[in-house]
Amino acid sequence: MNYTLxxxxxxxxxxxxxxxxxxxxxxxxxxxxxxxxxxxxxDQFDIPLTEVVGRKIYITEFGNEIAEAAENIxxxxxxxxxxxxxxxxxxxxxxxISIVSTGKYVMPYYLANFMNEHSGIELSMDVTNKNKxxxxxxxxxxxxxxxxxLPKNLxxxxxxxxxxxxxxxxxxxxxxxxxxSTKEIFKDLPLIFREKGSGTRQTxxxxxxxxxxxxxxxxxxxxxxxxxxxxxxxxGYSIMPLIGIRNELHNNELQIIPIKGLPIKTTWSLxxxxxxxxxxxxxxxxDYVKKENATIVQEKFSWYEQY
Numbered sequence: 083m084n085y086t087l088x089x090x091x092x093x094x095x096x097x098x099x100x101x102x103x104x105x106x107x108x109x110x111x112x113x114x115x116x117x118x119x120x121x122x123x124x125d126q127f128d129i130p131l132t133e134v135v136g137r138k139i140y141i142t143e144f145g146n147e148i149a150e151a152a153e154n155i156x157x158x159x160x161x162x163x164x165x166x167x168x169x170x171x172x173x174x175x176x177x178x179i180s181i182v183s184t185g186k187y188v189m190p191y192y193l194a195n196f197m198n199e200h201s202g203i204e205l206s207m208d209v210t211n212k213n214k215x216x217x218x219x220x221x222x223x224x225x226x227x228x229x230x231x232l233p234k235n236l237x238x239x240x241x242x243x244x245x246x247x248x249x250x251x252x253x254x255x256x257x258x259x260x261x262x263s264t265k266e267i268f269k270d271l272p273l274i275f276r277e278k279g280s281g282t283r284q285t286x287x288x289x290x291x292x293x294x295x296x297x298x299x300x301x302x303x304x305x306x307x308x309x310x311x312x313x314x315x316x317x318g319y320s321i322m323p324l325i326g327i328r329n330e331l332h333n334n335e336l337q338i339i340p341i342k343g344l345p346i347k348t349t350w351s352l353x354x355x356x357x358x359x360x361x362x363x364x365x366x367x368x369d370y371v372k373k374e375n376a377t378i379v380q381e382k383f384s385w386y387e388q389y
Contacts, residue, residue, distance in 0.1 A: 087159060089123040090152040092116055093131070097141050097149040108208070160204065174202035175363035180218045181209055181228040182281050184306050187325045188243065188350055189228050191382045196370045203363055213279035222355060225364035230323070230348045231281045237356040241371060244379050247345040247389065248285055249338045251327060252319035264341050268295045272318035277304045285346055286321040293343060310336075321346070324389055331389075338389070345389075 095105040096116070106116040124131050131145035141149065160176065181189050186209050197205060208218065212229060219227045220236055230246040232238070250267075258267060268290075276283040290297060301318060303309050309320050310327060314335055324345070330336040352371060354360075360368065 083126045085123055085126055087156065089119050090156055092119045093123050094149055094152050094156070096120060096132070096139070097145065100139065100141070102139060173200045173363060173366055175361055176204045176206055177363050177367055178206045178224040179208070179226050179228065180215045180224045181207065182212050182215055182230065183209055184230070184282060184323045184326055185209070185228040185350070187323075191378055192243070192352075192371055192374075195374070196367055200363075200366070211277060211279040212281035212284070219353065219355060222358070225358075225360070226352050226354050226367075228350065228352055229281060230350050231284060232351065232353065238353045239356050239358075240351045240353045241368070241375075243350045243352060243371070243375055244383055245386070246348045246350050247324040247386070248282070248321050248348075249324060249345045249389075250319060250341055251313060251322045251336050251338055253313055253316050254334055254337045255316060258339060264293055264343065265295060267339065267341055268297065273297050273300045274309050274312050274318045274320040275300055275302045276306070276309060277302055282306070282321070282323060285348065289321060289343065289346060324386065325383075328385060 092105065092109065092111075095109055096102060099105045099108065102116050102120065103113055106113045109116065120132070127144075127148070129144045130142050131148055133140050133142060179189065189207065193205065193207075197203060208215075208224075212231065215227045215229060216233045216236065218224045219233075219238070228243075232240065275286060289295075301312070303312060306322070306326050309322065310330065312318060313320060313322075314330065319339070321344070327336055331338070352368075354364075354368075
């Protein structure tokens with residue numbers, strides 16, 4: 083057999099996502115590239131690793147056993163890399179974080195200097211919706227999660243980072259009359275929702291329900307960026323986190339529509355399972371964030387205060 087580490091990593095990602103398309107997205111590769119490497123890996127075994135029924139890929143029992151072995155191999159490779167760095171006196175290990183999709187506008191600022199200071203650390207950061215973030219946390223698959231809505235039925239500890247504000251947002255083409263009630267504004271407004279499982283959607287639906295607003299037209303999109311592009315194109319309006327639309331507001335491409343009850347304010351929080359025994363890497367990161375949070379907020383998010 084002559085399989086490569088790259089093939090092992092690709093196969094593991096396909097197993098975990100149960101999808102070639104999702105695996106390619108998370109690995110930042112094209113779908114054909116993942117399919118080719120998956121086929122090359124499969125060709126080295128006489129027993130099928132996967133089977134396709136309809137358009138869905140399934141992992142065989144043998145495939146799951148190979149996946150378990152592949153993960154052990156990759157962990158050993160990480161261990162070799164870490165041992166080399168330990169001899170150099172460097173902090174080493176893996177930092178595993180899962181963040182809600184809008185958190186991609188927040189988390190990189192907390193990671194940049196820390197990762198630059200510790201070149202021996204390998205970062206694994208999954209960007210997904212709230213339900214999957216909480217599932218990863220509950221299964222103890224990650225060190226930390228970044229959320230703006232705390233899970234209700236999970237024993238956690240948290241570190242609050244900064245405020246999250248959500249406004250009704252649309253492009254700058256339509257003008258609203260002063261004094262219009264909330265229900266009047268929403269009456270004929272085509273609303274764009276995030277997918278089910280999204281924290282932004284949960285917040286938006288709570289606002290609509292608590293204000294007894296009737297929604298006549300609506301669309302559903304699966305990422306914050308997709309919603310933003312739809313707003314820019316004039317497809318509708320949405321309640322969105324301010325954190326992701328700074329440039330569009332600055333360039334007058336999008337407008338905040340002032341209505342009673344908005345902005346909705348939540349808090350971006352770094353959370354972890356209560357009682358979790360942190361690795362040296364995760365403890366070091368937590369200490370760093372506690373120490374530098376105020377500075378990061380001041381340097382990177384001071385623009386927030388004008389809204």
